[in-house]
Amino acid sequence: MQVVLLEAEREVDHSPRAATTHPSTLEMLAGLGLLEEFQSVGLVARHFQFWDGASRALVAEFDHEVLRDETPYPYVVQTEQHKLCEIGLRRLAAMPDVEVRLGTPVTGLTQDEKGVRLAASGEHSFDYVVACDGGRSTVRKCLDIEFEGYTWPERFLVLTTLFDFAQALGCCPRSYISDPEEWTNLFKVMGDDLKGRWRAVFPARENETDEEAFSEAALERRMRKVCDAHPKELVVHRNIYRVHQRVARTFRAGRVFLAGDAAHVNNPVGGLGLNCGIHDAVDLAETLRLVASGEAGEELLDRYERRRRPLNIEYVQQQTVANKKRLEERDPRVRRANFDELRRAAEDPRLHKQFLMRTSLIESARKAARIA
Numbered sequence: 463m464q465v466v467l468l469e470a471e472r473e474v475d476h477s478p479r480a481a482t483t484h485p486s487t488l489e490m491l492a493g494l495g496l497l498e499e500f501q502s503v504g505l506v507a508r509h510f511q512f513w514d515g516a517s518r519a520l521v522a523e524f525d526h527e528v529l530r531d532e533t534p535y536p537y538v539v540q541t542e543q544h545k546l547c548e549i550g551l552r553r554l555a556a557m558p559d560v561e562v563r564l565g566t567p568v569t570g571l572t573q574d575e576k577g578v579r580l581a582a583s584g585e586h587s588f589d590y591v592v593a594c595d596g597g598r599s600t601v602r603k604c605l606d607i608e609f610e611g612y613t614w615p616e617r618f619l620v621l622t623t624l625f626d627f628a629q630a631l632g633c634c635p636r637s638y639i640s641d642p643e644e645w646t647n648l649f650k651v652m653g654d655d656l657k658g659r660w661r662a663v664f665p666a667r668e669n670e671t672d673e674e675a676f677s678e679a680a681l682e683r684r685m686r687k688v689c690d691a692h693p694k695e696l697v698v699h700r701n702i703y704r705v706h707q708r709v710a711r712t713f714r715a716g717r718v719f720l721a722g723d724a725a726h727v728n729n730p731v732g733g734l735g736l737n738c739g740i741h742d743a744v745d746l747a748e749t750l751r752l753v754a755s756g757e758a759g760e761e762l763l764d765r766y767e768r769r770r771r772p773l774n775i776e777y778v779q780q781q782t783v784a785n786k787k788r789l790e791e792r793d794p795r796v797r798r799a800n801f802d803e804l805r806r807a808a809e810d811p812r813l814h815k816q817f818l819m820r821t822s823l824i825e826s827a828r829k830a831a832r833i834a
């Protein structure tokens with residue numbers, strides 16, 4: 463297949479976004495021959511923890527090692543998303559059938575039964591188009607496909623710091639702190655210098671402006687709440703963004719497919735969004751290969767939506783909404799019940815594995831493979 467990649471920006475965006483890559487996605491990156499390099503610029507995190515922020519006590523710890531019989535990669539790899547983009551772009555540059563055009567935004571689209579025409583600094587004709595143009599997808603809008611769901615009232619704030627939370631708190635590189643007043647996710651990434659840094663994610667207050675959220679006072683208050691010893695000078699980056707739970711009504715319109723955030727967006731608690739987008743891409747690439755090579759008829763193209771849309775709802779939308787609710791729960795009885803459930807799951811080997819089969823997306827990847 464001849465492939466043309468049209469990208470609006472001239473450079474890869476380095477702002478903090480996805481970082482957690484789950485075992486099922488690691489299997490896919492290994493299949494593409496990208497895992498070794500990807501892992502070499504990130505860190506391997508075998509465990510993750512839930513903490514009670516109110517009492518600063520550890521609630522439960524999960525260990526991916528229980529997945530040893532299910533996957534060659536019983537851990538997550540925390541590598542920043544921009545590094546994966548750069549590894550991917552280098553790989554594409556070496557492929558003779560691929561042309562990458564940066565700084566080329568797609569502005570319009572028309573199609574008939576023979577092909578698709580894209581407007582992007584001139585007109586381009588293709589047999590198929592895969593729209594991976596993010597949550598605000600121009601292609602999805604051109605096709606008038608509804609993006610069903612809702613937007614959370616509060617935005618999420620990401621503070622990146624050189625402070626070492628593992629040393630100060632005894633937490634692991636992926637720790638979720640539940641708190642009725644203000645929850646936090648802490649996770650470590652390596653940074654471009656590979657020296658290591660932590661991201662702390664907080665909910666902003668509903669009407670909190672950028673100025674208020676980024677103020678020294680707010681920053682100090684939030685970091686001190688997580689750890690009294692945090693010196694505010696160690697914060698090296700601040701970012702705030704709006705969070706949605708939305709799924710496109712359809713993932714296919716004729717010869718055009720939606721994948722990644724163009725097809726679905728979710729809150730980042732659990733680190734599932736980009737993983738699911740990669741699962742979409744791998745499934746769709748293989749489906750298109752089968753059809754383009756004549757090994758399968760065009761009717762196979764509908765399998766992509768049959769697989770990917772319901773699985774996104776079941777494993778990503780439901781899971782991330784439940785993850786967020788668990789972190790922010792205010793009712794003391796429900797909080798206690800949530801913590802008891804997590805402890806039971808962590809302590810019982812069968813439940814422990816069941817929990818991780820779901821969060822690691824291994825269960826959803828296997829379910830996808832069974833959908834014909």
Ligand SMILES: Cc1cc2nc3c(=O)[nH]c(=O)nc-3n(C[C@H](O)[C@H](O)[C@H](O)COP(=O)(O)OP(=O)(O)OC[C@H]3O[C@@H](n4cnc5c(N)ncnc54)[C@H](O)[C@@H]3O)c2cc1C
Binds near residue numbers: 470566596597721738
């Ligand atoms: C703070 C934060 C933390 C996150 N953490 C995690 C995590 O831990 N794990 C996880 O799995 N997910 C996480 N996510 C979600 C993850 O970042 C997204 O799911 C992921 O970026 C989606 O990738 P994508 O390629 O589909 O879309 P995008 O990354 O949005 O890329 C879309 C691309 O299309 C380009 N584009 C847009 N419009 C056009 C156009 N008209 N023509 C041509 N090009 C266009 C854009 O420039 C961009 O390069 C997080 C997100 C955020 C914001």
